[in-house]
Amino acid sequence: MATAQLTASSISTRNLPSFPGLRPSIVKVGPSVGHCRVGSVLSQRSFRGLVVKAATVVAPKYTSIKPLGDRVLVKIKTAEEKTDGGILLPTTAQTKPQGGEVVAIGEGKTVGKSKVDISVKTGTQVVYSKYAGTELDFNGSKHLILKDDDIVGILETDDVKDLKPLNDRVLIKVAEAEQKTAGGLLLTEAAKEKPSIGTVIAVGPGPLDEEGNRKPLSLTQGSTVMFSKYAGNDFKGKDGFDYIALRASDVMAVLS
Numbered sequence: 001m002a003t004a005q006l007t008a009s010s011i012s013t014r015n016l017p018s019f020p021g022l023r024p025s026i027v028k029v030g031p032s033v034g035h036c037r038v039g040s041v042l043s044q045r046s047f048r049g050l051v052v053k054a055a056t057v058v059a060p061k062y063t064s065i066k067p068l069g070d071r072v073l074v075k076i077k078t079a080e081e082k083t084d085g086g087i088l089l090p091t092t093a094q095t096k097p098q099g100g101e102v103v104a105i106g107e108g109k110t111v112g113k114s115k116v117d118i119s120v121k122t123g124t125q126v127v128y129s130k131y132a133g134t135e136l137d138f139n140g141s142k143h144l145i146l147k148d149d150d151i152v153g154i155l156e157t158d159d160v161k162d163l164k165p166l167n168d169r170v171l172i173k174v175a176e177a178e179q180k181t182a183g184g185l186l187l188t189e190a191a192k193e194k195p196s197i198g199t200v201i202a203v204g205p206g207p208l209d210e211e212g213n214r215k216p217l218s219l220t221q222g223s224t225v226m227f228s229k230y231a232g233n234d235f236k237g238k239d240g241f242d243y244i245a246l247r248a249s250d251v252m253a254v255l256s
Contacts (some may be wrong), residue, residue: 055135055142065104065138067145070117073104074126076135076142100144101126101156114212118148119166127152127163127245130233152233152245153204160235160243165204170219170251172198172227174242182206197227197255198244217248224255 058065067073077100102125107119120126133146153165163171173195200223206214219225232246 009056016150023197045163055137058138062138065136065145067104067106068212069106070109070116070118070148071106071145072102072120072148072151074100074128074133074144075103076100076144098130098152099125101125103143106148111208111212112210116208116212119149120148120154124154125156127155127160127233153202159238161201161237161239163202163235163243163245165202165245166219167204168207168248169204169245170200170248171243171245172225173201173237174198174244176241185249197226198222201243204248218250219248219254225251226253226255227251 002211065073102120102122105120105122108115108117110116127228128144128146129150129152132150133144136145138142149167151166152169153163153171155163161173165171200219200221201220203217205222206216209215227246228250231250232244235243235245237243
């Protein structure tokens with residue numbers, strides 16, 4: 001059987017595309033057929049665009065932050081460092097908080113001919129969308145500056161079922177996953193499909209129309225609904241049930 005031998009001179013990089021920060025590969029061919037070791041060296045310059053910054057640090061010389069327009073400044077609630085049983089949690093296991101206290105608000109916005117105030121006041125405990133806003137390090141604490149519409153609801157207790165949705169959002173108690181198949185086979189936890197059906201627990205005041213007035217939602221408390229599977233913010237209630245807060249537009253149907 002014929003064999004092929006590769007040499008460094010037989011491999012040309014003349015026609016290969018070049019990339020900034022990537023030096024030509026060093027190709028070494030072992031003595032046995034089919035054994036080829038390719039090494040590439042990346043310069044430090046290649047990773048400059050991959051630097052990820054955490055929170056924006058506000059210098060100590062600034063003692064206050066005044067949000068503008070319909071923006072709100074929230075002091076983020078500290079992540080739980082221990083379980084209910086007192087076990088210390090590693091940093092990777094700590095759940096990123098999605099709530100905090102409103103410490104400053106903007107002057108609101110104008111919709112049509114109407115002036116619309118911020119829907120929350122300072123001192124209010126709120127829950128916000130998971131990926132909303134800009135995180136700040138201010139006065140030794142984590143803060144978030146975000147739009148009023150990114151606030152999911154008001155939560156003055158530590159139980160999510162007491163959440164008061166804002167704007168066009170609704171709070172839904174998710175139905176429990178099926179324990180068995182139609183044929184009676186018991187499902188494992190991994191095989192249980194995440195339900196997209198639940199009961200409406202609370203309804204927000206509705207979105208703003210073109211004149212700046214609230215337009216009530218058509219959904220009512222107690223309705224059984226089907227919602228988009230990947231929408232909203234998921235929460236675990238103190239009662240052990242799953243809850244989800246999402247926009248009314250993510251509710252696809254009412255079941256009866």
